[in-house]
Amino acid sequence: MCRRPWQNRQRSRALNIQPDEYIRRRRQLMRMAGDDAVLLIAAAPERVRNADANWPYRQDSDLHYLSGFPEPDCVLALLPGRKHGEAVLFCRERDPEHERWHGESIGTERAVEVYGMDDAFPIDDIDDILPGMIEGRGRVYCHFGSEPEFDARLLGWMRRLRQLRGGGVVPKEFVALGHLLHDLRLYKSKAELKLMRASAAIAAEAHMAAMRVATAGRYEYEVEAELLRTIRSRSAVAAFPPIVAGGVNACVMHYQANRAVLREGDLLLIDAGAELDCYASDISRTFPVSGRYSREQRALYELVLEAQLAAIDEVRPGRPFDAAHQMAVRVIAEGLCALGLLQGVADDVIADGSYKRFYPAKTGHWLGLDVHDVGDYRVDGEPRLLEPGMVVTVEPGIYIPPGDTTVPERWRGIGIRIEDDVAVTRDGSDVLTAAVPKRAEEIEGVLAGRG
CATH class of the missing domain: 3.40.350.10 (Creatinase/prolidase N-terminal domain)
Structure with missing residues (x-):
């Protein structure tokens, strides 16, 4: 019929x-x-x-x-x-x-x-x-x-x-x-959460497909095309224009050109999501074009992942919305000081804001019918407390500008972001986008099977 x-x-x-x-x-x-x-x-x-x-x-x-x-x-x-x-x-x-x-x-x-x-x-x-x-x-x-x-x-x-x-x-x-x-x-129903899980699953599939085609010599727009092909083939649309940023382009927070060639030895940062029946997902992953992280890339990647996992632990009922950001800042500040990229101790670089040289962004936002969804982040001047049904992103990152001569050259031009969608539950939280690997060894394992 x-x-x-x-x-x-x-x-x-x-x-x-x-x-x-x-x-x-x-x-x-x-x-x-x-x-x-x-x-x-x-x-x-x-x-x-x-x-x-x-x-x-x-x-x-x-x-x-x-x-x-x-x-x-x-x-x-x-x-x-x-x-x-x-x-x-x-x-x-x-x-x-x-x-x-x-x-x-x-x-x-x-x-x-x-x-x-x-x-x-x-x-x-x-x-x-x-x-x-x-x-x-x-x-x-x-x-x-x-x-x-x-x-x-x-x-x-x-x-x-x-x-x-x-x-x-x-x-x-x-x-x-x-x-x-x-x-x-701001409070998602069971039906809405079901839709958001489906949207997240489509976006996860798209990220996995992108990893498989992102090899040296290809262009960022070719990877973008694979993202869009996968999303559309699942009856969804892109929730926003995908960011496909190779090498130093990853240090541009809202990079949109997607025109550069992928080069051996570079990282590729992908920030992309699907929209299904108007409900959005939003995922970021950063992986090596060559298939293996260099020593410096791995050190920064592990630091961002540590910050993200610690921030996700703060996403639970009764915790302030900004607790995840404060935790991510703490972990990143301590790590950058330990690596010698920031001078002094974490308390000082947090107090004076010098960590923002390499982490200028916030750690997340509401997610739902809009990628940056509606809802107040503060109530009566205080950070809003998280409640079951709310959905947030958790997306710490480190971005070292290519022209920053205050750090050794081997660190310059590295940009890393790891982002997941997290629903607040009665007992804690549920990572809706966990299907995309994010531990370094898991990502390298996926990339090893590319052909």
């Missing part, structure tokens, strides 16, 4: 997050906002790449979190206490001529039947319908300032309310929706 495009999307969704979970999320958010509020979330607009070509479409993370609805040109309105239904979606109506060129749309009927909306209307009618729904509400929760086009439309609805005969009751406050919604997104 031939499936239609929207049916294929539903088949994929059926394996992941169910409509009932989206309904629970919407209801929880509305309870937090109160009956006097209206919550408005617009779809991500389609983005032009150049001329008449668009970038591949990716839904706004907040709209996806609340609905799973995959199409552009729609607005979700949540209206707590509305008698005729609280969750209302304005979306594209079915149009045979549009579908002839762009494929089948979901339409208003299936928005209700499949996505669990209480009501749905054509997006072309939103200017006539939504202002009346907003009237009488005291607050509008939205992402004001994110999309100028939607902001202008929202202000137009407010003007229309004021122009109603007798004067409409216009909301008195615009409130940042992220204050409520992003805290919800």
Whole structure:
């Protein structure tokens, strides 16, 4: 049987997050906002790449979190206490001529039947319908300032309310929706964690495939191509443009060119992740192109790995978010002093910040629907305490600039990062990306079997 495009999307969704979970999320958010509020979330607009070509479409993370609805040109309105239904979606109506060129749309009927909306209307009618729904509400929760086009439309609805005969009751406050919604997104459900494990497994497979093709004489973009091929072959997309940084390029934190040739004796740093049904993974590994680490490379690699393992031990309920970073800094500072790359003792180089010459980054970030996911890192001025359901990355590194003449030449131009995705559990943590080897001898064993 031939499936239609929207049916294929539903088949994929059926394996992941169910409509009932989206309904629970919407209801929880509305309870937090109160009956006097209206919550408005617009779809991500389609983005032009150049001329008449668009970038591949990716839904706004907040709209996806609340609905799973995959199409552009729609607005979700949540209206707590509305008698005729609280969750209302304005979306594209079915149009045979549009579908002839762009494929089948979901339409208003299936928005209700499949996505669990209480009501749905054509997006072309939103200017006539939504202002009346907003009237009488005291607050509008939205992402004001994110999309100028939607902001202008929202202000137009407010003007229309004021122009109603007798004067409409216009909301008195615009409130940042992220204050409520992003805290919800920080805690991952079982279904979300299942998706993130699947995303991590795809990314792990891609990293392993990249290791097998990353030999001297090849170009960074050839390794990138293998990463992307593997990710796409598993029905996922890249969570972000992969970093494939050979040799001194690994010292550039956000290297993107991926154009250089891989050379014997160099390290290759790969930072890449998959996105499955909008949920991201994020993995970094650093390995020798030749198959074996040099003495200096191995010394620094073992130091970064020691720091990462110690930092992962800090990812558990009740520990501050920044405890992993503080631990990684301590281990790296002690190691760099022991190797003679920093002068003095660890306490001093931490206090004066001189360790940042070789470790200028933080050790991790939230992970979820976005690679750098939403959620406050501090609450009331203090580092947030980790709780079950949160997912973080742990990614210490050492980067010695090639032009740093304060260190012996044999150390210069070495860049190393090791990154894993770690879910906080009731009893500790779970490394979602453990399938990719990271101990030096394990990596050398993988590379020894490359052909």
